[in-house]
Amino acid sequence: MSDDNTVKTTMVTCTAPVNIAVIKYWGKRNEELILPINSSLSVTLHQDQLKTTTTVATSRSFEEDRIWLNGKEEDITHPRLQSCLREIRRLARKRRNKTNPDLDVAGLSHKVHICSINNFPTAAGLASSAAGFACLVYTLARVFGVEGELSVIARQGSGSACRSMYGGFVQWILGQRDDGKDSLAQQVEPESHWPELRILVLVVSADRKPIGSTSGMQTSVKTSLLLKLRAECVVSKRMEDMIEAVCQKDFSTFAGLTMKDSNQFHATCLDTYPPIFYLNSVSQQIINVVHKYNEHYGETRVAYTFDAGPNAVIFTLEQHVPEFVQVIKHVFPSESNGGKFIKGLQVDDTILSEELKQCIGLEPMLNKISYIISTKVGPGPRVVEDHSEHLLGSDGMPKKTQ
Amino acid sequence: MSDDNTVKTTMVTCTAPVNIAVIKYWGKRNEELILPINSSLSVTLHQDQLKTTTTVATSRSFEEDRIWLNGKEEDITHPRLQSCLREIRRLARKRRNKTNPDLDVAGLSHKVHICSINNFPTAAGLASSAAGFACLVYTLARVFGVEGELSVIARQGSGSACRSMYGGFVQWILGQRDDGKDSLAQQVEPESHWPELRILVLVVSADRKPIGSTSGMQTSVKTSLLLKLRAECVVSKRMEDMIEAVCQKDFSTFAGLTMKDSNQFHATCLDTYPPIFYLNSVSQQIINVVHKYNEHYGETRVAYTFDAGPNAVIFTLEQHVPEFVQVIKHVFPSESNGGKFIKGLQVDDTILSEELKQCIGLEPMLNKISYIISTKVGPGPRVVEDHSEHLLGSDGMPKKTQ
Missing domain, CATH: 3.30.70.890 (GHMP kinase, C-terminal domain)
Known part of the structure; x- marks a missing residue:
């Protein structure tokens, strides 16, 4: 690629934790929105031991949305992935219209490349979808400049993912609304609360x-x-x-x-x-x-x-x-x-x-x-500042080392 | 023992079946009376395969109540055994007072010897207490000439024993009364109802x-x-x-x-x-x-x-x-x-x-x-007419063959 043709690629890498419920979530009252039949409460585990790392890149040059999980390309059309992408883009559009119609945080029309890995073996049988969707939503939000209540979006990827949006002790409130806007996660106490x-x-x-x-x-x-x-x-x-x-x-x-x-x-x-x-x-x-x-x-x-x-x-x-x-x-x-x-x-x-x-x-x-x-007990999702940690190369493809 | 000293021994042998609940009994609202927290329903199994046989003898010469289970003498003072003995004697007394004050079906003051065996190994892990208490109560009732609702007495020996008082399909009705008189077994259908x-x-x-x-x-x-x-x-x-x-x-x-x-x-x-x-x-x-x-x-x-x-x-x-x-x-x-x-x-x-x-x-x-x-599916308790089947000898002690 010559300098003349260089296309700007926006890239963000974040990590998110696994959580373990102590009051269990089991059963949805709405399958599509992932609304639970009861509230639940979890403890966020420390990312030094268990975490998902996700890099999202966006570029005018990308032809389609793509995703690689643990080194293997997966089907981006999975409905729950699509829910998260759609919701983040919708919020980004809303925000742009409200604040600065000209702002194009990361071109909303641009496609994304997503690359995600866990630092623990899938064979361990630990639920990785909570950390995975939390990390995806957190990273997409950074890329598209979306702020605010992200747990309702993570929830639509995987119910328990909403609880991985915070560190410490987290409750997922049942909520009453049919649209699910009040079915969200809240931190009960931070990770520093109970060091023993x-x-x-x-x-x-x-x-x-x-x-x-x-x-x-x-x-x-x-x-x-x-x-x-x-x-x-x-x-x-x-x-x-x-x-x-x-x-x-x-x-x-x-x-x-x-x-x-x-x-x-x-x-x-x-x-x-x-x-x-x-x-x-x-x-x-x-x-x-x-x-x-x-x-x-x-x-x-x-x-x-x-x-x-x-x-x-x-x-x-x-x-x-x-x-x-x-x-x-x-x-x-x-x-x-x-x-x-x-x-x-x-x-x-x-x-x-x-x-x-x-x-x-x-x-x-x-x-x-x-x-x-x-x-x-550990903290919630974090941005990785060190660019050498990106899982995607400057060409938007997974780095070979994985 | 010379003929002059011969003391009349009354002896009755009965068999009773095992039952298996299809709506389960689990939990008592009254421990002493054995009143359940819910009704239950069972199927009575055929005695050709699974049964308890019990012989009860009574005689003026017996010095104390005694019991042998599967060839081994056991403690007669067990509260649940005592409940059954007490209730049968109480009914017998009531009946005698009502009908014929001079009748002494089997001297009410006489002590009993009880001998009971199962035709299936205890090691099989099949609940034998239901068949055991049903057989005990049924046999005692014959010995003392007690008729009427015996399942309420069997219930006080072992809850599920009340259901072994009938053949076929049997419900144990929860009952409402505090004294347990309405917590009894009823046959829903006889053993002939569903031969397949x-x-x-x-x-x-x-x-x-x-x-x-x-x-x-x-x-x-x-x-x-x-x-x-x-x-x-x-x-x-x-x-x-x-x-x-x-x-x-x-x-x-x-x-x-x-x-x-x-x-x-x-x-x-x-x-x-x-x-x-x-x-x-x-x-x-x-x-x-x-x-x-x-x-x-x-x-x-x-x-x-x-x-x-x-x-x-x-x-x-x-x-x-x-x-x-x-x-x-x-x-x-x-x-x-x-x-x-x-x-x-x-x-x-x-x-x-x-x-x-x-x-x-x-x-x-x-x-x-x-x-x-x-x-x-099988019938309820039966009297064994063949006297050679008695488990106790004429001396009121377990036969050696056991």
């Missing part, structure tokens, strides 16, 4: 891919009477109690509600017809270990939560991490039980008392947990 | 004994919001629909409700805190097989139900038994897969089509089902 809180993702070796959450929740809404009763009679009180527990940093209440809500979500899956099982025998054993550990100390020191798969997410306080990790290693010995078994934040070694081992008293299950990701 | 209906008990090899139903349901009542909502909002409509399906011999509706109610019961166990798991990976696989089998034919030909353990009880119609049993043998190959694998009613051999095998398409699980008991 620690999170362990126990990646369970899955035999087969479980049923996807989109079709799973559709079947649940259609068939589970208990899901309907949960949404109507249980969740709103639980949201209040959970927000109070988070604000007070009351770990025992936070942990109890987290476990109860995870169990109730999986109960509604079992009440679905035909029933859906996301918890396998390893998940059940993790649940047993947590309850036995808490019983041993006569207080709730550790909590589990499970999404639409067998992996456990564990919440505990910093001072209990080394011992509980040792308990997990004891019950789930792994052949890779060396440096590689724990990824992320360092976990100190410790020795379990015989008393504790006896109290746990469960048959060891070999190689059933692949590894543990040790992390903590 | 067949029942297969899939005895799953359990690793460990699950939590007992008495303490399990206590914890559920205390902690599961979904159990409360189920009892208040779901069961009464389901009872109506189930009774209608039974009366109409509408297998598809009967089967669908049976599976949904089993799943909902286990969902409330999972919603219990700490959660209770009765379904293991084998149970989950049986559930998968049933749904895949039904999907293959585009109609509901087979239904599962699970109580407080991993064993499955399968309902189907006679014509589908050979093929479905073959499907089970295919998915759960057993090293004892010969004559011994199927107990009870004969099941003809058949060959599975490749198409069906492919449609099922599940990884075989070796030796995970110990055996199958093939049975059908």
Whole structure:
């Protein structure tokens, strides 16, 4: 390409976090707008361990919208991608008309190239769509100069993505409106609020891919009477109690509600017809270990939560991490039980008392947990200032290094 | 013992059936009287395959009430045994006072010896307390000449025992009264009503004994919001629909409700805190097989139900038994897969089509089902007329042959 023909390419790269719900979202009242049947609340995980990075480029020279996910070009016509692109462009147009009709932040008629990668393996079975759509919407908004409430747009990509638009503790408010404008995410407390809180993702070796959450929740809404009763009679009180527990940093209440809500979500899956099982025998054993550990100390020191798969997410306080990790290693010995078994934040070694081992008293299950990701509460999406981090080259194509 | 000292011993032997609930009982509103939080409905299994036999003897010479269960003397002071003995003696006294003050059907002041055996191994994990208490109450009533509504007494021994007081299809009505007098069993249809209906008990090899139903349901009542909502909002409509399906011999509706109610019961166990798991990976696989089998034919030909353990009880119609049993043998190959694998009613051999095998398409699980008991709907408790069948000798002690 000669200098004469140089076309300006606008390029922005951002990162966004994974979030894990402690009051679960399961079931839509509107499939297209992705409006939930109940409010939910999540904890944003730290991006040092788990994040999506997305680069969006726009240029007059691009002939069509294109997207590459984890190194592979994907179909841009996917309805949920189209929803996000359409909504961002609509807001950008509105903004331009209002403020400066001549402003062309990044030519609205221009096509975009999108490139996105996760820093964690898809095989880990961690829901990547929340971080992915949050990152997409956040990055597109920067490119097109859109500000304001972006969580309603992220929500239309993937429901739980709206919660990844903020750091710390985030609620997704149910909302009342049919157009979904009031079904949005709000930060309850920032990531700095509860520095002692620690999170362990126990990646369970899955035999087969479980049923996807989109079709799973559709079947649940259609068939589970208990899901309907949960949404109507249980969740709103639980949201209040959970927000109070988070604000007070009351770990025992936070942990109890987290476990109860995870169990109730999986109960509604079992009440679905035909029933859906996301918890396998390893998940059940993790649940047993947590309850036995808490019983041993006569207080709730550790909590589990499970999404639409067998992996456990564990919440505990910093001072209990080394011992509980040792308990997990004891019950789930792994052949890779060396440096590689724990990824992320360092976990100190410790020795379990015989008393504790006896109290746990469960048959060891070999190689059933692949590894543990040790992390903590983290911030929301960020712009990456270092241009060398762009995932697209100046030609608008993915860099070769990926 | 010389002829001069011979003391008259009254002796009665009866048998009673096992029942399996298709609308589940889980949770008491009154622990002592055993009053449930919702109505339930069961199918009485045939005693040719599964029954309890009980002999009760009474004699002036007996010094105390005693009981032997499956060859071992047990503690007669168990509160639930005492409830049944007390209630039968109270009714007998009432009856004597009303009808013939001098009548002493079997001396009311006399002590009883009770001997009871099951014709199925306890290790099979089949709830034997329902058949046991039904048989005890039925036999005691014969000995003491008590007639009338006995299910309210059996209920006080073990809740579900009240349903084993009748053959065929039986409902246990919730009742409204605080004294429990209207919480009783009623036959919905006799055993002759639906001769095509067949029942297969899939005895799953359990690793460990699950939590007992008495303490399990206590914890559920205390902690599961979904159990409360189920009892208040779901069961009464389901009872109506189930009774209608039974009366109409509408297998598809009967089967669908049976599976949904089993799943909902286990969902409330999972919603219990700490959660209770009765379904293991084998149970989950049986559930998968049933749904895949039904999907293959585009109609509901087979239904599962699970109580407080991993064993499955399968309902189907006679014509589908050979093929479905073959499907089970295919998915759960057993090293004892010969004559011994199927107990009870004969099941003809058949060959599975490749198409069906492919449609099922599940990884075989070796030796995970110990055996199958093939049975059908059966009658209620019976008196055994043949005196040689008494389990107690003329001395009132268990016969040596046991």
